[in-house]
Amino acid sequence: MNLFALTKTQEAGGQIALAAALAVAGFFLLLPRPRGRVVSLGIASLIAAAAVFGAWVYNTFGQPLPDVVGSVLFWMFSAGALVFGAVLVAQKNPARGAIAFAFVILSTCGLFLLLAAPFLMAATIIIYAGAIIVTFLFVLMLSQAAGPSAENDRSREPLYGSFAGFAFVGLVLFTLYQTSLASAPAEPGEVATAGRLPAPVLTAEERKKLADAVAKLDGAAAQLDEFPASRAERNKRIEYFEAIKSEIVSVVGPPAREQAGQIGYGTLPERLEKPAAKAGQPAELYREDAQARAALDRAASVRNANFTTAELEKALNPDDPPKPAPPAKPNPDAVKEQARVLRNEVVLLYGMGELPANNVRNLGLVLYSEHLLAIELAGTLLLVAVIGAIAIAHRKREVPGEPSAGSQVQRGVAK
Amino acid sequence: MTITLWHFLAVAAALFGIGLVGFLTRRNLITMFLCAEMMLQGVAINFVAFARYHGNLQGQIFVLFILAVAACEAGVALALFLSLYRRRRSLDASDWQELRELGVPPAVDEEPLEVVKEEPLPTLTPAGARPIATPAPEEAARV
Numbered sequence: 001m002n003l004f005a006l007t008k009t010q011e012a013g014g015q016i017a018l019a020a021a022l023a024v025a026g027f028f029l030l031l032p033r034p035r036g037r038v039v040s041l042g043i044a045s046l047i048a049a050a051a052v053f054g055a056w057v058y059n060t061f062g063q064p065l066p067d068v069v070g071s072v073l074f075w076m077f078s079a080g081a082l083v084f085g086a087v088l089v090a091q092k093n094p095a096r097g098a099i100a101f102a103f104v105i106l107s108t109c110g111l112f113l114l115l116a117a118p119f120l121m122a123a124t125i126i127i128y129a130g131a132i133i134v135t136f137l138f139v140l141m142l143s144q145a146a147g148p149s150a151e152n153d154r155s156r157e158p159l160y161g162s163f164a165g166f167a168f169v170g171l172v173l174f175t176l177y178q179t180s181l182a183s184a185p186a187e188p189g190e191v192a193t194a195g196r197l198p199a200p201v202l203t204a205e206e207r208k209k210l211a212d213a214v215a216k217l218d219g220a221a222a223q224l225d226e227f228p229a230s231r232a233e234r235n236k237r238i239e240y241f242e243a244i245k246s247e248i249v250s251v252v253g254p255p256a257r258e259q260a261g262q263i264g265y266g267t268l269p270e271r272l273e274k275p276a277a278k279a280g281q282p283a284e285l286y287r288e289d290a291q292a293r294a295a296l297d298r299a300a301s302v303r304n305a306n307f308t309t310a311e312l313e314k315a316l317n318p319d320d321p322p323k324p325a326p327p328a329k330p331n332p333d334a335v336k337e338q339a340r341v342l343r344n345e346v347v348l349l350y351g352m353g354e355l356p357a358n359n360v361r362n363l364g365l366v367l368y369s370e371h372l373l374a375i376e377l378a379g380t381l382l383l384v385a386v387i388g389a390i391a392i393a394h395r396k397r398e399v400p401g402e403p404s405a406g407s408q409v410q411r412g413v414a415k
Numbered sequence: 416m417t418i419t420l421w422h423f424l425a426v427a428a429a430l431f432g433i434g435l436v437g438f439l440t441r442r443n444l445i446t447m448f449l450c451a452e453m454m455l456q457g458v459a460i461n462f463v464a465f466a467r468y469h470g471n472l473q474g475q476i477f478v479l480f481i482l483a484v485a486a487c488e489a490g491v492a493l494a495l496f497l498s499l500y501r502r503r504r505s506l507d508a509s510d511w512q513e514l515r516e517l518g519v520p521p522a523v524d525e526e527p528l529e530v531v532k533e534e535p536l537p538t539l540t541p542a543g544a545r546p547i548a549t550p551a552p553e554e555a556a557r558v
Contacts, residue, residue: 034526034527082430085434108456114418148530150507151444151507172428366476385486
């Protein structure tokens with residue numbers, strides 16, 4: 001029996017603890033103090049901590065082999081963020097710290113770009129690197145002290161502080177590990193799909209068809225405006241709606257597929273669902289991610305709306321034209337309304353998985369439709385912050401006879 | 416297998432932790448503030464990664480609001496630092512430790528700061544008549 005055999009959880013916990021301990025030692029040695037600061041040892045221990053951490057992430061969460069460019073960029077940006085973050089914490093000179101913080105921001109923005117958030121990348125660079133850093137550098141220039149000073153060359157409890165921080169990180173990482181274990185594949189050979197960042201659900205061809213259907217649905221109201229007089233006109237309208245219907249069907253499947261019992265039902269479910277689906281149960285998917293599920297749900301509601309629209313439109317066109325007056329019930333307004341509903345459903349399906357391409361447009365849509373109140377509150381907050389900043393930083397006029405700010409300054413200097 | 420959600424979460428946690436260490440240990444107000452901003456960046460990475468994972472935009476929207484709040488925070492913090500600096504001529508957070516709780520002993524810096532020897536300024540041998548010195552009016556320190 002091997003006395004040193006560890007369970008996988010113990011091994012992971014040990015590695016995390018080792019990385020955290022090395023990081024504590026490194027920051028303890030690096031944090032500025034009058035005595036006992038060993039830069040070379042601290043850097044070496046930090047590098048060791050980073051190596052242990054990187055190896056642990058690499059071994060636990062999978063070796064990213066196929067997507068070489070993406071993984072190289074990921075490791076580069078995350079290493080940049082962590083290294084420059086360490087420089088910011090351990091650097092004596094706050095101006096250099098601010099520059100290191102700018103590099104942290106740039107690296108995080110690279111990670112944002114990898115996560116398909118180009119608008120956030122641009123906004124973060126402009127606001128942080130462009131505005132916050134520059135204003136802080138102004139304040140630093142105003143208050144730069146020559147020579148060693150208490151605020152730059154001393155730290156508050158370097159050992160306890162770094163221990164608290166890295167104990168926290170270690171616990172978070174351990175929790176992450178346990179969560180990832182819970183969703184890991186049971187069989188060793190299986191491919192882990194939990195946590196995979198999704199690729200777009202719709203193919204380019206499907207998107208083209210859906211866009212076409214949306215354009216036609218936009219014109220549907222004009223078609224419904226007047227009752228067609230002749231048989232030929234009526235046939236044209238029926239064809240128009242049939243074209244819309246078949247285009248949507250070719251993507252999401254026929255409206256009543258349970259009744260038809262067909263196999264070939266729409267490219268989207270065919271691509272996503274495994275064929276052997278039991279009746280009454282949700283089908284197994286080839287890729288189990290939230291996005292694919294959401295796309296299938298959306299496709300189902302598109303299918304229902306398509307079915308309803310087709311029914312209503314059929315009721316609008318009685319097959320026997322000689323009947324002089326069509327029954328009053330099928331009014332075109334209901335069809336129009338239903339066509340609008342169908343159009344919105346199709347647009348939502350079309351928007352699935354287009355986070356990278358139309359990020360700004362979709363962000364604006366969500367921001368101004370769902371979060372309008374929050375936007376207004378954020379604007380108010382900015383206004384209040386501007387007024388508050390001016391009120392705080394305003395130099396008060398000295399009143400003779402009262403202890404003024406100037407005399408306090410001089411007392412502070414004298415102390 | 417490509418880069419997963421877990422990778423991003425791990426990096427974000429590490430970034431948050433480094434910021435936390437800096438916030439707890441550093442004494443320069445501006446460095447402390449930058450460390451707090453770094454913690455916010457770690458949180459932002461989490462939000463964006465989850466937005467990507469779920470295939471919606473709610474996380475990114477949240478990060479936009481974080482940006483707005485961070486900008487407000489920067490403005491107000493800067494104004495506070497300026498007024499604190501005017502009172503004590505220093506950005507040291509420990510200068511304000513008389514605001515601590517009752518009964519907590521004050522933190523004392525035991526080790527003296529190392530003294531950097533300054534090069535004496537070059538002096539010229541005086542020549543000619545000595546000018547009559549008029550005392551300049553003392554100027555109040557300004558920021």
